[in-house]
Amino acid sequence: AVDRYREVLSYDEFNAGARASLARLLLQQERWDELADVLRRELADLFGDDLVAKRKELAAVLLDKTGDAEGALELFKETLWADPNDAVALVAMGRIAEDHPFLRPEVVRLLKPIHQAAERWDDVIALTMVGADDDSPDVTARVCIEAAKLYEQRLDDPDAALAHYRQSLDAVPDQPSVVGQIERLATSLERWDELEAVYAHLLDHADGPDRRLQ
Secondary structure: OHHHHHHHHHHOOOOHHHHHHHHHHHHHOOOHHHHHHHHHHHHOOOOHHHHHHHHHHHHHHHHHHHOOHHHHHHHHHHHHHHOOOOHHHHHHHHHHHHHOHHHHHHHHHHHHHHHHHOOOHHHHHHHHHHHHHOOOHHHHHHHHHHHHHHHHHOOOOHHHHHHHHHHHHHHOOOOHHHHHHHHHHHHHHOOHHHHHHHHHHHHHOOOOOOOOOO
16 A cells, blocks of 8 residues: 555655555554655645644654654754744753753753743753753753752742752862852751751862862
């Protein structure tokens, strides 16, 4: 049946019925690379909402079935250019950032301004914190500081801010400014146990290498 539909399309490439039937068969048979090729050809003939839907369908196949995260990223980028609040594209881009570290900077660069403009601060923080998985302690320390500021200034959540300053200090102990922020928040929140733990942490690392953030 697949070959029959391909034959029809060989002499009538715009036959929408044959193309849809071919795509359906390839989906049933889980022939993902071939399905992706068919969906790509369909994009050229679509406009408006139909184009948006087909673009997201192809992107999902690339991301979830063929492992082509870069191809999926490009399609989701096109979707967000048309509609910065497209929920499917936003969620998928977040997944790409989490699962594909080499694409993470590009995703963060694209999504942070969108979430900031919409004042979706939880999403901004989530994107900021994906950098905490970096192998560099300095990177982890910096993103935790950024997240702490967002929690305190945008979400009025001093407890979460304190926790992220503490995470930053765990990554890079020699940060006097972060210690000052922890002291300020812990005193305001009457978290004396947190102050004690931080001072003990500093004593434990007093003789360690100097890794102060520049």
